[in-house]
Amino acid sequence: MGLSLSNPLVFFFFILALFAFFSLAFQSDELLVDDDEFGLEGGIQFQLEHAFGDSDFFTAGTFTARLKTWNHGGQTLTKLRFSRNAFSAEEKEKFSRLLQGDDFYRIRLPSNVLSPPGRDFVVSSVKARCLPRDALDEHIVINTDGVNILGVNYGAPGACPYPRQLKLPSKWSFNSHTILKNTEQAPRAPIFTEDILGGEGGEGETVPPPERSFWAKYWMYLIPLGLIVMNAITQAMNLPEEQAAGQAQQPTAVQRGAPPSAVRRR
Template identity: 30%
Template sequence: MKMDHLCIKLLCLVTFIHSSMCIDYDGWLNIKIEHSLRCNEAFCPRGNISLRSIRAGTSIIDQIPLSEMHLEELRNLAKADGFYTVRALVSSADNKGTEFLSSVKAKTFLDNGLTDAINAWMLPTGAVIAINFQVTNSSQSLQQDKDGYIINSKFYLRYVDQAPVPDTASYIQKLEREREARERGEVKDNRSFLAKYWMYIVPIAIFVMISGATNPEQAGQASR
């Protein structure tokens, strides 16, 4: 058991080091969370997530408990098998604001005691490209305090490796050099006779086959 516990700690440490090395940029990040539950406008505030350092990944989550009115609206959505929609407004030192929408089943969110996981997907440049909310299978009952029903959230910063970009400029330059070399006669064509002149041979062969098929009698006499 001690060895397994040590392995888990080492795995977490390696994952943290890898995540820190994946990011080329460091700075602050702020995510304003809003939801649509009986709001005067389309969305109203639900909370805020702030990070002083993206590389450190340590977040501060501050959320507003649901009121009785909001909980009643959530229950109505659950009865109608509707969706609970959340809007995330992301801002950073280099980005004034990007909006992301995500939805989960209202019944699932309610049945799990208002518990969810918030994932922010980030490129090595520090740009957030997606934010999604997932309901965790906690089977937790509703928690209430003097301000309302508590929302329990966990925040995860995910890093996305960019795919390699093809070096189109170098490839075009290579083709240009090969063309110039052929024009100067520096490149010899070592292809076989068929490889060089197949575009001339194939039409003639097709024409002969078609002629033989349309004139079978002449083809038979010629064979005699």
């Protein structure tokens, strides 16, 4: 039943899958040219530099990106790629020393990719012990605004629990994950022009009454009063019940008994 082609939805997906299969099967022989790699228009490069502890910065890798120019004149970076230089022996040793001392591994990027370094470098740092897993894992989020780099979030792609354990990487190569991040648009304030009156009505509900209510003032007296009243009612209800029961059994006796008791009380 479930796979029956009579169900139009399933049929539709089946057709879609068929097309997908065919499109997968088709292989274009067109040569895909990557603009950036051929240094075509809009290609741009900037350096990632690193430092071990408080040392100076050295080139550590190269970012390549495409500069896309929009109709309104704005420019944004797209198609970011990163090639990391392998650690030299000296750098390995320096890095090991950072790991030993739980020190900082620092990186920096220019704050403007067109005229590096721009006003200043954008610096980020991480405790070196956060990076090694099997290899060295790094996660780089570059916050951009057009051709400007505001800040860079640099660190391990996962958790880096404290206290940090000393662990040497088995492979001295970097697994780099890079992300370009631009600003988001804020959600607009909701505008209910037609509902403004209704909204005010809603506000009206929350307006507390100007006077303290009767209950708020006298609840401490009213509750005992209520209890007394309830007590009285239950008593009153019990009485007739008793009487009713008594009447059912000895209707005459009570009637007879009542006048003498009244007499007795006198």
